[in-house]
Structures are given as structure tokens and as C-alpha cells.
Amino acid sequence: MTDKPTKRPRDAEATKARILSAAKKEFAKNGLGGARVDIIANQAKANKRMIYHYFGNKEDLFQTVLEEAYVDIRTAEQKLELEHLPPREALERLVRFTWDYYLRNPEFITLVNSENLHRARHLKKSEVIEVVSRRFVNMVGGLLDRGVEQGVFRPGIDPVQLNITIAAIGYYYLTNRFTGSILFQRDLMKDEALEERLAFNIETILRLVCVSR
Incomplete structure (x- = not known):
């Protein structure tokens, strides 16, 4: 029994x-x-x-929450299967995903803000973050290499710098949406404003990376 x-x-x-x-x-x-x-x-x-x-303790719990948040976005990026798409289309999908992820997961942005206030002392201790971040940089680097080989992307672009730029053009817009709406006298969170911003983000990154025709 x-x-x-x-x-x-x-x-x-x-x-x-x-x-x-x-x-x-x-x-x-x-x-x-x-x-x-x-x-x-x-x-x-x-x-x-x-x-x-x-x-x-609370510090350890915060570190675990941070790790989970980063693992979540890095895992979702891997599921985009960018290696199966033409380089230009893959890059556009990555920019679109990043923007949509920030909109759907506002907690991620606020958690990152909080950790920056503490000078990343929790992430410095995390082996998990090191692994998932390296995997993501390698994925973007592979995408750039394919684009260069096919004559679509300019050579010499640092995947880390590109990732920072993709994150920044969405991150800044959303973290400053309240002050920005007052300063620029438009509702930055209206549907049409968000669609306009996404289109601008995609065009900006493609112009930065793609070979001029």
C-alpha cells in the first residue's frame, strides 16, 4: 500500500x-x-x-522580487524568437515588445526606479541577473550580426548601447508622463498618443541601426 x-x-x-x-x-x-x-x-x-x-529579511525579499521581475522580461524576450525573423522585422518586434511590456507591467519600472535609488546594491549580489542579462545581450548581438551580414544594419553597433537606447526611449516617456503632459500640453497617455510614440520609437531605432538607402 x-x-x-x-x-x-x-x-x-x-x-x-x-x-x-x-x-x-x-x-x-x-x-x-x-x-x-x-x-x-x-x-x-x-x-x-x-x-x-x-x-x-525584507531586503532579501526585495532582491527576490527584483530578480523575478528581470527574469520575467528576459524570458518573454527570448520567446519572441527573433532569430527566425528577418533582421529589420526582428528589431521592430523587439522595440514594439519593450514598449508594450512597460505599458502592461508598470510595476517593473517602479521597481527599477527603487533599486536605482539604492545604487543597485541588491542586483550586485545577484547571480541570476548576470546570467539572464548576458543571454539577452547575446541575443541582440546575434541579431545585429545577422543584419550586418545581410547588408541591412550598419556594422560596429554595440548591443548594450542599443538595448539602453531602446529601453530609454520608452522608459523616459512613461516615467515622465505626468509632468510631460503638463509641459507639452497634451495627454501623453491617450491611445493615439501612445500609438504615435511607438511609431516614433520604431522609426528612431531603425534609422539608427539600418543602412541608409
């Missing part, structure tokens, strides 16, 4: 997932300094002791 499988491992994973989800919202809303573990516990339907058991 075999023993019935225990539910404890599954329950533990479900609890950890709830804690991470609640922590992501709390850290994104209030930053590391303002986030409260008791609120995270309440939202996760857990208790503080369980949080400390699974994740250590």
Missing part, C-alpha cells in the same frame, strides 16, 4: 507565489523603505514568520 502524496510542497509553493505577488505590488507602490512586511503578509494571506522563513 502506497502512501498518499502530501500537499505540503504544493501548498508551500502556492504560499511563496502569493507572497511574491503581494511583495511586488507593495514594493512597486512604496519602494523598499516604505514597504511594510505586515501588509505583504496580509495581502498574501500568510504571516510574517512564513515570509522570513521562505525569503529571509
